[in-house]
Amino acid sequence: MNRLALAVDPLEHTPPSVDREVKKSADPVLVSLSDVHLSFGAAPVLNGINLSVRRGEAVSIIGPSGSGKSTILRCINGLIAPQHGEIRVDGIDVRAQHTDAQKIALRKRIGFVFQQYNLFPHLSVLANLTIAPVSVLGRSRAEAEHDAHALLKKVRLADKAHAYPGELSGGQQQRVAIARTLAMRPDLILFDEVTSALDPETVGEVLNVIGELVDDGQTCVLVTHEMRFAEDVSDEVFFTEGGVIVEHGEPSQIFGAPDNDRTRLFLQRARGEDRRALRKRSRSNAALALATL
Numbered sequence: 001m002n003r004l005a006l007a008v009d010p011l012e013h014t015p016p017s018v019d020r021e022v023k024k025s026a027d028p029v030l031v032s033l034s035d036v037h038l039s040f041g042a043a044p045v046l047n048g049i050n051l052s053v054r055r056g057e058a059v060s061i062i063g064p065s066g067s068g069k070s071t072i073l074r075c076i077n078g079l080i081a082p083q084h085g086e087i088r089v090d091g092i093d094v095r096a097q098h099t100d101a102q103k104i105a106l107r108k109r110i111g112f113v114f115q116q117y118n119l120f121p122h123l124s125v126l127a128n129l130t131i132a133p134v135s136v137l138g139r140s141r142a143e144a145e146h147d148a149h150a151l152l153k154k155v156r157l158a159d160k161a162h163a164y165p166g167e168l169s170g171g172q173q174q175r176v177a178i179a180r181t182l183a184m185r186p187d188l189i190l191f192d193e194v195t196s197a198l199d200p201e202t203v204g205e206v207l208n209v210i211g212e213l214v215d216d217g218q219t220c221v222l223v224t225h226e227m228r229f230a231e232d233v234s235d236e237v238f239f240t241e242g243g244v245i246v247e248h249g250e251p252s253q254i255f256g257a258p259d260n261d262r263t264r265l266f267l268q269r270a271r272g273e274d275r276r277a278l279r280k281r282s283r284s285n286a287a288l289a290l291a292t293l
């Protein structure tokens with residue numbers, strides 16, 4: 001694990017609380033997609049996706065822009081319905097959830113964190129974290145607030161409970177968004193490019209929080225352009241292009257010895273961008289350190 005290299009403050013990193021290698025081996029499949037095909041109008045976007053995620057695993061989907069990564073996530077939580085194929089989450093046939101009540105029940109179990117944080121700007125951080133557990137899950141306010149404070153501590157924002165989103169940095173808002181998702185105690189969290197809109201100096205703190213959730217055994221599907229992060233946290237990596245999974249495997253294989261030329265070319269380009277982003281990030285951190293002297 002080299003996640004410490006990504007951390008803003010390495011001293012804040014807490015070690016994994018469970019041995020994931022032992023735990024996951026006996027776990028059943030939580031998410032499965034079988035031969036999923038989806039078109040928008042006449043345009044085919046997913047052309048036979050097969051993917052599975054075991055409980056407690058972190059799976060990353062990488063690939064060029066427009067290759068269908070976000071569409072796969074939106075199919076998993078039933079936001080869009082493919083024309084063909086089967087999607088199951090904890091045994092539930094996602095395509096068969098037709099009523100609003102069925103869809104809401106499914107989405108209660110699947111957290112979705114996006115590039116945009118979508119926090120309620122007129123509510124405090126604490127209220128952002130408690131509104132859904134109280135109104136959707138029927139928890140008592142006291143219980144929801146107790147949970148919220150614990151989650152804010154987990155994402156290292158214990159002192160921001162009474163702040164408003166507009167008073168926080170992008171990285172802090174994204175960590176509130178992650179805490180809000182965790183407040184629903186989801187079985188599965190889908191992360192779609194959650195660091196893409198952030199200033200370089202706040203990317204590490206968000207990746208670090210996600211890495212710790214993965215270490216805690218939270219089942220995750222991550223769409224990311226952060227290749228070092230994907231390599232570091234994932235149990236399995238899927239490379240998509242043109243709506244198909246070109247290649248998948250353990251991160252050491254995908255990043256170390258990809259079978260497919262397309263994967264190799266994509267990774268070469270992505271690593272160049274990663275290096276540029278890291279240089280930019282370290283310049284920002286150095287500037288920040290100078291500014292605070």
Ligand SMILES: Nc1ncnc2c1ncn2[C@@H]1O[C@H](COP(=O)(O)OP(=O)(O)OP(=O)(O)O)[C@@H](O)[C@H]1O
Binds near residue numbers: 045065070071072
């Ligand atoms: N609602 C929609 N209507 C029509 N076409 C869509 C819709 N959503 C996505 N598409 C198309 O489907 C294709 C796959 O989109 P998707 O957002 O899944 O790509 P992606 O791999 O997530 O890309 P990026 O890395 O840029 O986020 C693209 O060509 C996109 O234009």
Ligand SMILES: [Mg+2]
Binds near residue numbers: 071192193
């Ligand atoms: Mg996308």
